[in-house]
Amino acid sequence: MPLLALDTSADICVSLVADPRPGPWLASTLGTLASRRVVEQRRHAELLAPMIEEVLGEAEVDRRDLTAVVVGTGPAPFTGLRAGLVTARTLALALGVPVHGVCSLEAVAAQALTDLDAAAEVLVVTDARRRELYAARYRRRDPATPRGELPEVVALDGPLVDSAVALQERGAAQGATVVGAGAALHPEHLAGDPEVVVDPAVLAVLALRRAERGESMPTEPLYLRRPDVTPSAGRKRVSG
Amino acid sequence: MPDASLVLGIETSCDETGVALARIHDDRTELLVDAVASSVDEHARFGGIIPEIASRAHLEAMVPTIQRALGEADVDLGQVGAVAVTAGPGLVGPLTVGAAAAKALAVGLGVPLHGVNHVIGHAAVDEMVHGLFPERVMALVVSGGHSSLLLVDDVATDVTELGHTLDDAAGEAFDKVGRLLGLPYPGGPHIDRLAREGDPGAIRFPRGLTAAKDQARHADDFSFSGLKTAVARWVEARQDAGQEIPLHDVAASFAAAVADVLTAKTIAACRRHEVDTLVIGGGFSANSQLRELATRRCAEAGITVRIPPIRYCTDNGAMIAALGAAVVRRGLPASPLDLAVDSSMPLTQVTV
Ligand SMILES: Nc1ncnc2c1ncn2[C@@H]1O[C@H](COP(=O)(O)OP(=O)(O)OP(=O)(O)O)[C@@H](O)[C@H]1O
Ligand SMILES: [Mg+2]
Numbered sequence: 001m002p003l004l005a006l007d008t009s010a011d012i013c014v015s016l017v018a019d020p021r022p023g024p025w026l027a028s029t030l031g032t033l034a035s036r037r038v039v040e041q042r043r044h045a046e047l048l049a050p051m052i053e054e055v056l057g058e059a060e061v062d063r064r065d066l067t068a069v070v071v072g073t074g075p076a077p078f079t080g081l082r083a084g085l086v087t088a089r090t091l092a093l094a095l096g097v098p099v100h101g102v103c104s105l106e107a108v109a110a111q112a113l114t115d116l117d118a119a120a121e122v123l124v125v126t127d128a129r130r131r132e133l134y135a136a137r138y139r140r141r142d143p144a145t146p147r148g149e150l151p152e153v154v155a156l157d158g159p160l161v162d163s164a165v166a167l168q169e170r171g172a173a174q175g176a177t178v179v180g181a182g183a184a185l186h187p188e189h190l191a192g193d194p195e196v197v198v199d200p201a202v203l204a205v206l207a208l209r210r211a212e213r214g215e216s217m218p219t220e221p222l223y224l225r226r227p228d229v230t231p232s233a234g235r236k237r238v239s240g
Numbered sequence: 241m242p243d244a245s246l247v248l249g250i251e252t253s254c255d256e257t258g259v260a261l262a263r264i265h266d267d268r269t270e271l272l273v274d275a276v277a278s279s280v281d282e283h284a285r286f287g288g289i290i291p292e293i294a295s296r297a298h299l300e301a302m303v304p305t306i307q308r309a310l311g312e313a314d315v316d317l318g319q320v321g322a323v324a325v326t327a328g329p330g331l332v333g334p335l336t337v338g339a340a341a342a343k344a345l346a347v348g349l350g351v352p353l354h355g356v357n358h359v360i361g362h363a364a365v366d367e368m369v370h371g372l373f374p375e376r377v378m379a380l381v382v383s384g385g386h387s388s389l390l391l392v393d394d395v396a397t398d399v400t401e402l403g404h405t406l407d408d409a410a411g412e413a414f415d416k417v418g419r420l421l422g423l424p425y426p427g428g429p430h431i432d433r434l435a436r437e438g439d440p441g442a443i444r445f446p447r448g449l450t451a452a453k454d455q456a457r458h459a460d461d462f463s464f465s466g467l468k469t470a471v472a473r474w475v476e477a478r479q480d481a482g483q484e485i486p487l488h489d490v491a492a493s494f495a496a497a498v499a500d501v502l503t504a505k506t507i508a509a510c511r512r513h514e515v516d517t518l519v520i521g522g523g524f525s526a527n528s529q530l531r532e533l534a535t536r537r538c539a540e541a542g543i544t545v546r547i548p549p550i551r552y553c554t555d556n557g558a559m560i561a562a563l564g565a566a567v568v569r570r571g572l573p574a575s576p577l578d579l580a581v582d583s584s585m586p587l588t589q590v591t592v
Contacts, residue, residue: 049343094348231288
């Protein structure tokens with residue numbers, strides 16, 4: 001029976017993933033039954049629920065057959081991230097299934113590391129807006145994981161938020177392959193492959209394995225920034 | 241099995257996470273439970289609501305508040321037949337959390353979603369307190385963000401905004417005068433308390449938009465910023481002269497001016513539109529000077545006045561469940577799942 005995985009840390013993406021899935025955790029056969037991706041900076045809360053209905057409809061899966069909900073916990077700009085997290089939490093509540101949180105950057109790292117050497121390290125960078133990047137550095141947790149198989153990852157640095165210049169200056173990318181949408185933003189400081197983005201199916205596979213190992217996967221948001229504490233100016237007046 | 245008569249309402253337009261359950265009966269709407277979590281204490285030191293702090297609190301409070309409501313009403317989520325949610329007006333970040341949660345519930349339960357107007361909800365909540373509305377009612381919604389006069393021909397489908405404040409809302413004016421008098425935020429309730437021991441006739445403060453020349457264009461509109469300025473001038477003049485400020489009298493005279501304008505204009509509108517029932521809602525209707533004056537003047541004018549108890553006047557899920565119930569009762573179509581929240585949703589728009 002399938003599980004539903006979603007991420008709103010950058011694009012809005014939803015996948016229905018087979019569970020349990022056969023064979024080794026090959027990156028090429030993640031068991032995606034249906035998926036939707038919209039490249040949008042805003043409107044996460046508008047588009048997400050219809051996208052969930054669409055993947056269920058396309059795969060002809062009854063929502064009551066879902067076994068779990070998996071959600072990317074960021075880091076990400078606040079409003080979109082929250083839309084994903086509250087959707088995952090309440091959907092799981094409504095369905096009576098568990099909800100698992102996985103750091104969105106870990107999914108990007110696992111994907112990138114799949115095809116790299118056993119000892120390779122990656123720096124994942126994504127758009128934090130305000131001319132900054134979210135960044136975290138990872139390697140395979142078990143160097144013996146064969147190439148082509150989606151590895152579990154460990155963080156060596158981050159996740160954090162900083163400018164590309166600052167990341168460059170402290171050598172965050174030294175000896176690492178840079179991946180993630182942030183790699184296209186400040187190529188003079190940090191260049192890499194911007195095409196590797198979060199695949200909800202990877203979130204799902206990481207979550208399934210962590211669940212097998214009995215790890216808890218809270219869905220706490222990785223905001224990485226304090227709130228701006230300017231009181232709302234106009235309160236909530238409709239007019240006048 | 242979903243029960244079509246059971247409506248769950250979610251409210252997150254400001255700093256309160258509200259979840260309530262309403263049961264639709266033929267002749268009434270029954271409130272089963274009203275659970276609220278508030279982040280108000282986290283904002284007090286900033287002297288105003290911080291949208292991002294409120295939004296973070298909504299995310300954390302959402303599932304626990306839903307669970308608390310279900311537990312207290314001894315209802316299984318699977319019995320819920322429809323989900324209603326505040327679609328606006330309000331703060332975008334907080335509204336977004338509630339809307340996303342409501343959509344997920346609707347998808348997860350396979351039941352319709354109804355996006356509704358928060359301000360109309362402030363009036364609709366009274367249907368659970370004093371019974372379903374008669375054919376036509378006047379609604380005065382007064383809160384921190386609104387002071388609006390609404391002609392309600394049908395609470396779910398036909399609401400006309402006769403007028404609103406041109407500047408500060410009543411609660412906002414109280415809060416600003418509270419700051420002026422050095423009272424803690426929000427100042428409204430403190431002024432109310434002080435005013436009870438003062439002389440409302442001590443100082444003659446202006447009544448905004450009541451002059452004959454304003455009757456043509458602004459008969460049903462309000463304005464409180466001139467009043468606020470008048471209070472400020474009066475207080476500053478006293479301070480400059482080294483005199484003590486008679487807090488009780490200032491509060492009483494100010495509160496009397498606000499209550500006078502609100503009730504006089506509202507009753508005039510009832511007469512003009514031949515409406516004999518008035519509903520007063522919104523957080524500011526907790527104000528005791530307004531309650532007293534409205535009760536007295538409505539009795540004199542032969543108007544039935546309905547004011548819900550204070551806990552249903554502030555933001556809560558009950559108001560949204562009540563309006564959602566009115567929408568379901570009329571068999572109106574569900575809102576689309578891609579509904580967008582609208583921070584400045586017009587008061588004539590009841591549903592999305
Ligand atoms: N007893 C009282 N006397 C005067 N003002 C009061 C009293 N109690 C509450 N208020 C005022 O009511 C306002 C809060 O009302 P409410 O919570 O309905 O407003 P809101 O939700 O911020 O605005 P809106 O409903 O327009 O979105 C505050 O301005 C507060 O000072
Ligand atoms: Mg309100």
